[in-house]
Amino acid sequence: MSDLQRLLKESWTLVEEHQEKLAGYFYARLFLRSPAIRDLFPVSMEVQRARLLGAIVTAVHTLENPERFDEYLRSLGRDHRKFHVDTEQYVVVGAALIESLRAFARDQWTVEYEQAWRDAYAVIASKMQGGALADTNPAWWHAEVVGHERRSRDIAVLTVKPLQQLNYRAGQYVSIEAPEHHPRVWRTYSMANAPREDGTMEFHVRALGAGWLSGALVRRIRVGEIIRLAAPMGTMVLDRRSDRDIVLVAGGTGLAPLRALLEELTTFNRTRWVHLFFGARDREDLYDLEYLQRLAQAYPWISLVPVCSHDREWGGEEGTVAAAVSRSGPWRAHDFFLSGSPPMIRSTLRVLTQLQVPYTRIKYDAFSDH
Template sequence: MVEEQQDRLAGYFYARIFLRNPAVRDMFPMTMDVQRSRLLGAIVTAIQAVDDPERFDEYLRGLGRDHRKFQVVPEHYEVVGKALLDSLRTFARDQWTYEYDQAWRDAYDVIARKMLAGAESDCNPAWWHAEVMSHERRSRDIAVLTVRPIQQLEYRAGQYISMESPAHHPRVWRTYSVANAPRANGTMDFHVRAVGVGWLSGALVRRVTKGDMLRLAAPMGSMVLDRRSTRDIVFLAGGTGLSPIKALLDELTSFNRTRWVHLFFGARDRQDLYDLPYLQTLAEAYPWLSIVPVCSHDRGWGGEEGTVAEAAARYGPWRDHDFFVSGSPAMVKTSLRALAQMQVPHGRIRYDAFNDH
């Protein structure tokens, strides 16, 4: 009912929050454009997970832990709930019914309780201070940062983390996947692309240097390996969506001996295949790994053309494989549609579609 008005709805939603509780405004960045665009994305992700109780619970508890970085307290959930219902009711107009109102009250009550439970059960810091150990430009708009948290930060390969640069853009948090499995020295790699006028991504690529301090929030995401599975694996990675895939490969090199792994790595042109030499070296060292680079807008470049999903379809069948999909929301959506056409069971597909990468 309200999807076509989501920008206006999000603006109205935040206006209601700030009017009811002006002090909350200081928890948000000065410009709210990106924050508004993510509102319905988070709600839709939660609602779509209702049919999968384990994923629903895991996502919301993780979201509650993540929101500790904003210094959210239980009273804020009531403010948000009232603003959300008021916004939906206002923009649905005559289509809104009592049944919808009650259903959304019940849904939000469950969402809030699970998020609060996740926050209350977390004994970790609200965020970790981390020092930039190295900064390397890989292409015209991509950089690889290696950071080391001051305190131990536990995560699993394939997860993502919210990041803030207090020196450059305080209160602006963006999510980036960790590009390596956990290391003994605690360092973490992040692949960052400067996106448009993105404040934080641009700063991380062009302005952050070795020795700078960043803040990292609690890890989130369910795109992790199931070591009990014996099925072969297909990775579909688009652009810097390679980050979590690289972490999963890192983990696989420590124990895998029996599962064949196929990685389709896609980019717009050959210059954006920024980590291809490393991947090819990895494939030479581990015979179970094969790499297929793909370019969508670089005709005659010498390799596969089109999207990663189109390239994968040419190699199948894949009905007996585990799939991991990582990239922009548009890339993930296109890939999931293609996998459905290839009759890959949805339960064998893991993805996180809300990373900034």
Template sequence: MGDLGRMLKESWSLVEEHQDKVAGYFYARLFLSNPALRDLFPVHMDVQRSRLLDAVVRAVQTLEDPEKFDEYLRALGRDHRKFHVEPEHYEVVGGALIEAMRQYAGEQWSVEYDQAWADAYATIASKMLSGAEADTNPPYWYAEVVAHERRAKDIAVFTVQPMQPLEFRAGQYLSVECPRIQPRLWRTYSVANAPRRDNTLEFHVRAVGAGWVSSALVRRLEVGDMVRLAAPMGTMNLDRRSTRDTVFIAGGTGLAPIKSLLEELTRYNRTRWVHLFFGARNREDLYDLAELNRLAARYPWLSVVTSCSDDPTFPGEQGDISEVVARYGPWSEHDFFVSGSGPMVKATLKTLAELQVPSIRIKYDSFTDF
């Protein structure tokens, strides 16, 4: 790790246990410095509170991987156009961030830490601005809900029709906002299909706890509603040059990007065996199993294995999906794609490491919906 990366991690460790307070102070300074910025954020800040701070910290922590850092930040800059962010706003955010951390780090904070964060943030802002300026697309797309189906108590599958073409790659995700129900609240969801001629996009959403957006999309969204979609992001894409067989591992609605990649494979694959492992807590949460079985019956190169972790009467595999994958194999010569909740992805990556699957052959996405 370079000196800059070390100093950033050291200084963040001084305030990490006070993240909520840092976030509160950060927003207070932000809105005091530029009151007009308040209009860019949701009316209820309790949901939003830590999101911008988390995004900035995550961006800083990618400094150790310059290639990923560059690509991620340019995409983040394109995505943030949906907030109507102007170049001068970046300076205000950077100043509020450093002041908030200085406030809660106490006497251990140093001038060197100040400079490290200023340098890192300047790089972040420059990359994000470059990405935003180079994007010729609109800051967001309006799309009409053309289908909405409850597949389980807390899960819905819905399809939208953008008012103008929206280009994306199978496996990517984008931010969704529903102005009628939760204006100015954006949440990230994977597209569950490969690009189609009719330009429709399908989403799989689980209502999580008191999640404002996810609950609205599952329980209140209706056919005819308009949503807004931000620029696609993510690099969990297929490499058509690879000749290795493929393993997809999906937990719950993490199936969405996996299904997108699978749909792309149905258009050209003739030589690669594809193994799909789909896990959930109970059989109701295996909400798209009928469609997966239809695909497996149609394409002989596809096999589907399902598992429930909390349904003793389920006739398929039992246990967490990462445990189930370990019972099959060997997997050392396969490409892997993993998608699901944070804990599910973490457990699966640990299992794959124990199975000696090279990390370079593993792509993954992890989401927590709210």
């Protein structure tokens, strides 16, 4: 670990337990320094509050993996083109970040910590701007809603067709905005299908309790409406050079990107066994089970294990999806792909650590809009 990484991690531990208050302070300082930036954000900041700060912290935590660090920031820069962010705004964000960290670390803040964050943020801003400048694609794509199907009490499958070609890889995600319902509210959703010849994209959306956009996408959006899609992001993609067998671990609508990976595998795979663990609270939340069962019947190399954690009538595997993974195996020679809520990701990572699965063979994207 370099001195920079050590200083960043040490200083973050000083403020980590105050993340929510830190985020609120950060945005207050940001808008005070540049009132015009406020127009880039939705009217309600309840969900947005920790997003920008969270992205910066995620970037800092990927410093140990230079390749992932570089790609994450360049894709983040491409994604932020939808906000038309300029150089001056990057400077303002950096100043608000340093000021917020200093305020919450109080007398434990040091000159060394401040310089480390200044250096790290300078690299972050540079790589994000580089990614944005190198991108020749639109800042966003308009897409028509061509299909909408309710699958459960709070889950819908949304099918859209971009009006211009949008290239992506199976396993990636995009930010979505529905301007007619909630302008300037962008949320990330994974494509649930591999790229298709007709360009259509499928999204699996759960209406969250306080989720303005998710509620609109599940309950109110109609076929024929136009939404906006930002640049594809994410590194949870297949390495076709690997000959290792694969384990896919999905929680709820976190199934979406893993379903896309399965679709891609059906186009070329002949030698790798694929084990899909699909976890949910009850049978109704296993909203795509019939499709997965048909896929497993068509391709003998797919092993499907559905799991329910809170359904007494369920006759299959019970408990958490992480526990189901731990009861199977051995897995040390497999490639893992994880997708679901942050608690589900954390519990599965703990199990894989106990099972001595090398961290370099585990892929997941850290966001929680599924």
